[in-house]
Amino acid sequence: MSSTGDLWGIASIVLDYKSILSDSGITSQNHLKIGLRGKNASGTNGEIFFGDLSIFDTSPAQLDINLPYGSWRIAAEPIEGWLTYSINLVVWSLALVIFMITFLILRQKQNIELLHRDAIKKLLESEQRFRTFFKDHDSVMFLIEQTSGKIIDANDSAIEFYGYSHQQLRKKRIQDLSGFPIDKAESEHARSLDIEQKFSVFPHKLADGTIRQVEVHTSPMMVDDTPILFSIIHDITKRVEIEKKLQLDAKVFENSQEGVLITDPNQRIIAVNHGFTAITGYEEADSIGKTPAILSSNRHGPEFFAEMFSQVDTLGFWRGEIWNRRKNGDVYPELLSISKVEDEYGELINYVGVFSDITRLKQSEQRLERLAHYDALTGLPNRLMLKSRLKHAIGLAKRQDSKLAVLFIDLDKFKIVNDSLGHVAGDELLKQVANRMSDRMRQSDTVSRIGGDEFVLLVEGVAHLDDLILVAQDIINDINKPFMLSGENEVFIGTSIGISIFPNDAKDAENLVTFADAAMYRAKQNGRNTYSFYTESLLQQADVKLKLSVQLKHAIEQNELELFYQPQVDLLTGALTGVEALIRWNHPEKGLLSASEFIELAEERGIIHDISKWVLEQGCKQLKVWQDRGFTGCLSLNISPRDFGFGDFFNDIKQQIEKSGIDPKGLELEITENAIMKRADAIMELFKQLKELGVSIAIDDFGTGYSSLSYLKHFPIDKLKIDQAFVKEMHTDLSDSALIETIINMARGFNLTVIAEGIELSEHASLLIELGCDQGQGYLYARPLPLGDVEALSKTNHWALD
Structure with a gap:
């Protein structure tokens, strides 16, 4: 092809x-x-x-x-044909088993390969999830090299919490963040690796220097054959503070000298402290499950406790004095505070009672009252007690439309006995005189010794003038009788008596005593050893007061009021600690009048609040000037007890502080002890409001009233002022000195500053320093002075007022 x-x-x-x-x-x-x-x-x-x-x-x-x-x-x-085989069951069975084993091995190997591939896949996915979890988690997280403590990685929360950048944290070790010194930080890190508990609490320092308490949770792991720690850090500062507070509360609860008991809402006791057992004698086992009724003294009726718990339910607390009974049956006074505890839904969950045994406080109170109101030599009421009883008697006489009389008694020839036989004999004579007069008078009458050889007799329910003549003559006759003193010294003395009558001569205690004193001098002028009545016309006094009150109303408008200033000094150093502002009235006819000559009248006529507001405004203005010059002490302003009857009084104070721009810590308000006890509840509330403003509170004329020391404990006061009546004769009268010492010791227990008024002699200052008094004021340092004079004195003494 x-x-x-x-x-x-x-x-x-x-x-x-x-x-x-x-x-x-x-x-x-x-x-x-x-x-x-x-x-x-x-x-x-x-x-x-x-x-x-x-x-x-x-x-x-x-x-x-x-x-x-x-x-x-x-x-x-x-050539021989194809071979044929017979089945050998054993061989085939063995072969089948081998085949199955081989099959299973191959199958398992295949599964392992699949699992390995799956594990790798999951590992990669897990690592990605961990990175996301680690980076974005709200908790602070670190990856830390276990041995050195070097920070390998930190999440965003760590960066935000510590205040360092990511790069800065990776250059640090975990020990570098510790609030401990470096050597302790190293040891703590090593210790944390050894302990079985995989979390520890450390102080950590942030970038800004702040110390926070943190709880570190640590899990060890291996990465590339390197041991590392995965640490999660929680800020537990608040929790630690709460735990410390709870521990402190528990420690206070257990170790408090005051008794504490806690009940359930049904008033069943669920906890008591050691102080409870020490005071009541009831052990914890004796008390748990029972009610506080086990302490009942039966001195308080059901209405008392109904009122108590009504106040607890309404106000949330009750505070007051109560009588309770110990396990051994002794009844004792107790200062008790009851509070109710509610949950966040307002449901009652507990009652808490805190109490203290005030037996010694009551005894000190009685001793102080005795020292303050009774003459240490004769045991008779002193001037302060007389003043109190006289005011009470005047109030009673007004209600009953009756009369009373004050007899001012001065011993004649007492000085001769005192000088010739000595003070011991003189004291003995005074005691015998006191006994004779006390025996002569009725139980309703008051015989008092107000100093030296002066006595005052208060006779209530006087019906006829002749009754007073008989009383006066009987006292003269008793005093004229011979007194036999120690050493067989027989002495003869006499007495002159002046008499004033309420309401004929005066309607207030001070004037009744003053007029009786004047009448006594008239008796001495009339030849001694006799009595004399005070006969000045009440109408004339009323006319004088009326005219004065009208003039006082216009005093502010006429710019006739003025503040004088008296320095207050540290008794040890002489440094200026404060200034007391004292009001004066430049009367157009009478000249310069002190507060004692018109303040009581202002209170009677309702003018006092306008005067107080003027004093507050002028005082704040002047304090601002001084504070701008560097003055750091207090300016003390006196408050009338009538001011508390005005509802806007606190707002007046607050507005003046804001208007003047003063530092309120430099403003001090003074109120008398008697004024406090008359309106204790209202004044305590005002004091609390004033303390919130930063204003200081001082109690004036301390020791002259009847205040309950346990009650005063709860007043938010800063300073006690010892009345000048005690300071005046403290260097010669041991009772005054003892009273002052008691006041100072009591004030020290309440953490209060003590200032003594009326220091006129260096002996006063020395004794007060010896007794522990903090501050003082009086003529020894300076009289109350006009503004220009006190600033000139300040310049001389470098007191930062000028």
Whole structure:
């Protein structure tokens, strides 16, 4: 066939197949039976040209050999035929087992490969999730090299909490963040690796220097054969503070000297402290499950306790004095405070009672009252007690429309006995005089010694003038009888008596005593050893008061009032600690009047509040000037008890403070002790408001009233002022000195400053320093001075007022 596809002709090839078979080795082998047959191009089987035809029917082994335009098919089988095998169950079973084991091993291997690939995939996914979790979590997290403490990584919360950048944190060790010194930080880090508990509490310092308490939770792990710590850090500063407070509260509860008991809403005791046991004698086992009624003294009726718990339910607390009974049966006074405790929903969960044994306080109170109101030598009421009883008697006489009399008694020739026989004999004589007069008078009358050889007799229920003459003459007769003193010294003395009558001569205690004193001098002028009545017209006094009150109303408008200033000093150093402002009235006719000459009248006529507001305004203005110059002490302003009757009084004070721009810590308000006790509840509330403003509170004339010390304990006061009546004779009268010492010791117990008034002698100052008094004022340092004079004195003493 040509390249163009044209047929040129047919070529035939003759093969010597026998030679081919011989050369291939087929004919010479003796193990197989072999047969050959031809096969044309169309696939039709040809004749057998070698071997046996049956071979092609029995032999499975056949092979086609391709030739041009056809093929040979060769078949072969073993001469001895194909082998047959019988089934051996043991062998086949063993083979099957081996096959199954092999299959399972291969299958397990395949599963392991699959799990490995899956684990790798999950690991990658887990690592990604961890990175996301680590980076964005709200908790502070670190990855830390275990041995060195080096910070490997920090999340965003750590960056925000510590205030360092990510790069700065990675340059630090965890020890560098510790609030401990570095050596302790190292040891604490090492210790935290050893302990079984995998969290610790440390102080950590932030970038701005703030110390925070943190709780570190640590889990060890291996990364690339390196041991690291995965640390989660929680800020527990607030929790630590709360825990410390709870620990402190528990410690206070257990160690408080005051008794504490806690009850459930049904008033069953659930807890008591050691102070409770020490005071009551009841152990915890004696008290738990019982009610506070086990302490009842039976001195208070049901209405008392009903009122108590009514106040607790209404106000949330009750405070007051109560009598309770110890386990041994002793009854004792107690200062008790009861509070109710509610949950966040306002439900009552507990009552808490805190109390203290005030037996000693009561005893001190009684001793102080005795010292303050009774003459130490004779045991008679002193001037202060007389003043109190006289005021009470005047009130009673007004209600009963009756009369009373004051007899001012001065001993004649007493000085001769005192100088010739000595003070011991003089004291003995005074005691005998006191006894004679006490024996003479009725139980309803008051015999008092007001100083030296002066006595005052208060006679109530006077019906006739002749009765007073008899009383006076009997006293003169008794005193004229001889006195037998120690050492068989017989002495003779006399007495002069002045008499004033309420309401004929005066309607107030002070003037009654003053007028009786004046009448006594008239008796001395009349030859001594007699009596005299005070006879000045009441109408004339009334006219004088009326005219004075009218003038006083216009005093503010006429710019007649003025503030004088008296320095207050530190007794030890002499440094200026404050200034008391004292009002004066430049009266157009009478000249300069002190407060004692018109304040009581202002209170009687209802003018006092206008005067107080003027004093407050002027005082604040002057204090601002001094504060701007560097003055750091207090300016004391006196408050009238009548001011508390005005509802806007607190607002007046607050407005003046704001208007003047003063530092309120430099403003001190003084009120007398007696005024406090008359309106204790209202004044306590005002005092609390004033303390919130920053104003200081001082109690004036302390020791002259009847205040309960346990009650005063709860007033938010800063200073006690000892009345000048006690200071005046403290260097000669031991009772005054003892009283002052008692006041100072009591004030020290209440953490109060003490200032003494009326210091005129260096002996006064020395004794007060010895007794522990803090501050003082009086003529020894300076009289009350006008503004210009006190600033000049300040300049001389470098007191920062000028």
